[in-house]
Amino acid sequence: MALPDLKALAAALDLLPDQFRGPGGVAGVVHEGRVIARRAWGHADVAARLPMTSTRRMPICSISKQMTCALLLDQCGSPEVLNPLLPDLLPKLQGPRPTVAQLCHNQSGLRDYWALTVLHGAAPEGRLTAEQGLELISGARSTHFHPGTAYSYSNGNYRLLAELIQRATGKAFGPLLTERILRPAGMTTAELSPDTSQQVDGVIGYEGNDDVGFLPAESAITWIGDAGVVASLEDMLAWEVWIDTTRNDPAGLYSRLSAPVTFADGAPAAYAYGLRRYELAGQVVTGHGGGLRGFCSFRLHVAAARLSVVVIFNHEASAMGAAEGLMQAALSLPIPPSLPAQGWTGLWYEPQTDLFLRCRDTPDGVRLNFSVSSVTLRPVTPVRAEGPGGLVLEREGAALVMRRPAENLILHALPVRPLARADAAAIAGRYWSEEIGAALLIEARDGAASISFEGMLGAGPVERMYPLAPDLWTVTSRRAMDAAPPGEWSLRICRDALGRVEGLVLGCWLARSIHYCGPQADQGR
Numbered sequence: 001m002a003l004p005d006l007k008a009l010a011a012a013l014d015l016l017p018d019q020f021r022g023p024g025g026v027a028g029v030v031h032e033g034r035v036i037a038r039r040a041w042g043h044a045d046v047a048a049r050l051p052m053t054s055t056r057r058m059p060i061c062s063i064s065k066q067m068t069c070a071l072l073l074d075q076c077g078s079p080e081v082l083n084p085l086l087p088d089l090l091p092k093l094q095g096p097r098p099t100v101a102q103l104c105h106n107q108s109g110l111r112d113y114w115a116l117t118v119l120h121g122a123a124p125e126g127r128l129t130a131e132q133g134l135e136l137i138s139g140a141r142s143t144h145f146h147p148g149t150a151y152s153y154s155n156g157n158y159r160l161l162a163e164l165i166q167r168a169t170g171k172a173f174g175p176l177l178t179e180r181i182l183r184p185a186g187m188t189t190a191e192l193s194p195d196t197s198q199q200v201d202g203v204i205g206y207e208g209n210d211d212v213g214f215l216p217a218e219s220a221i222t223w224i225g226d227a228g229v230v231a232s233l234e235d236m237l238a239w240e241v242w243i244d245t246t247r248n249d250p251a252g253l254y255s256r257l258s259a260p261v262t263f264a265d266g267a268p269a270a271y272a273y274g275l276r277r278y279e280l281a282g283q284v285v286t287g288h289g290g291g292l293r294g295f296c297s298f299r300l301h302v303a304a305a306r307l308s309v310v311v312i313f314n315h316e317a318s319a320m321g322a323a324e325g326l327m328q329a330a331l332s333l334p335i336p337p338s339l340p341a342q343g344w345t346g347l348w349y350e351p352q353t354d355l356f357l358r359c360r361d362t363p364d365g366v367r368l369n370f371s372v373s374s375v376t377l378r379p380v381t382p383v384r385a386e387g388p389g390g391l392v393l394e395r396e397g398a399a400l401v402m403r404r405p406a407e408n409l410i411l412h413a414l415p416v417r418p419l420a421r422a423d424a425a426a427i428a429g430r431y432w433s434e435e436i437g438a439a440l441l442i443e444a445r446d447g448a449a450s451i452s453f454e455g456m457l458g459a460g461p462v463e464r465m466y467p468l469a470p471d472l473w474t475v476t477s478r479r480a481m482d483a484a485p486p487g488e489w490s491l492r493i494c495r496d497a498l499g500r501v502e503g504l505v506l507g508c509w510l511a512r513s514i515h516y517c518g519p520q521a522d523q524g525r
Helices: 006-019 061-076 079-085 100-104 113-119 130-138 155-169 173-182 233-245 253-257 319-330
Strands: 024-031 034-045 206-209 213-216 229-231 275-280 283-292 295-302 307-313 346-350 355-362 365-369 375-381 384-386 392-396 399-404 409-415 429-433 438-445 448-455 463-469 472-477 487-495 501-508 511-517
Touching (some): 006 319, 079 155, 155 173, 229 233, 275 319, 346 399, 355 399
Antiparallel strands (some): 024 034, 024 307, 206 213, 283 295, 346 409, 384 392, 392 399, 429 438, 438 448, 448 463, 487 501, 501 511
16 A cells, blocks of 8 residues: 655645535544644534634544443453343333444334434433433333344434443443543543533534534533544544554454444345445445534544544534545545436435435436435436445336445335426324334424424424325424434325225334324323
């Protein structure tokens, strides 16, 4: 492997403030255990004119997950040791139970609890305590797929891991993480700061963009294990140096975290122990991103090149795109050209996940809306488009086949007839979900439809809903406690043999196939 192109890397770093516009950010690169670049630009607090520096700590959010898994391996040796403790944390779960290893690999099938906060009536700026988070997770009655058969990102998996580690060791998670993982890795100022309402080192996270302006983001959630670590760029570069230092030790924690993992059927898994494994421009990468309202982060490691990149913004922009761009510049990797798309625009329904998908032709390729956020695929033939992580779309007549190897899924989506207008009054009313113990209310007024949710967290704000096709609606949820928010929910109306409404199914990629009965089934509860 050739030495990094320091000139190209410096040029790419110079472009970051303009390419990913916002109040401030930091970025750094490690090669062969040595820091070869670091940058800090903009402001940590624009009102106070406080400059951003490489020593100011910011939330690294879901990057914390790999550190949670490292602590588990350090303290317990293997996930299986904790299996006997798990049933007590999932007392209502029926059917096959996940193992602790499946929690580590996001193969549990448990619905994401941050997505469920929306359905439990959370205010986007409301407070969620550690106890409430655990109560929400422990209320699960089912999984949205058989554990071990597929992948689905679920923050609750790692919240459970943190609780299991505490119960097994009898020690508080934060101090133990600092003692056993953060300080040995040379992260001298990193620590667990689980309450997001607590400002650290004067750094403010911002929502917005240059078109509407930037405002301080409000967040008051508590997360432990799934996120919660705050770290400076210097801390994160130390983490990458530690990874390189321990690279030849098969018993080393990062070697164990990044070891190959499979699904129950033997298919290789692209995610395990809080790390995503993928290929970019022919390079095998391990890494992870993180997001909280007002913050975005990403770190990646290319073992073959002994190269690591870290990017953190105190605003919401693609830290992943920035980190990958720096990696490609440093290693002089080609960027594949984007091709225009033709004939892909349309709407489909996928029965296995009970979700709709939407495609749109763009100059950059096929824009697919299906999971948490949109993704662009590159057309390679008139009937095939390829995207990140091995994602493939193939047209089979009017139908679509979607191959998602990272999730171990092959999905067959059926075309639906778009509907510009629907009679919302026909589905208006109150619905109840036994699965999650929460209600929703659909209202119709002068041609407009709206939906609101009520549950253990209160009565949430009214959301918009719009018809897509006969008995198929979209519910928008662009603001939620967590970032990124669930985005679009698929709402499918269920009818009896006489065509009368008997309930509905609501779901998003993070929390699928939640059944509600109604529209008056919960009267008197």
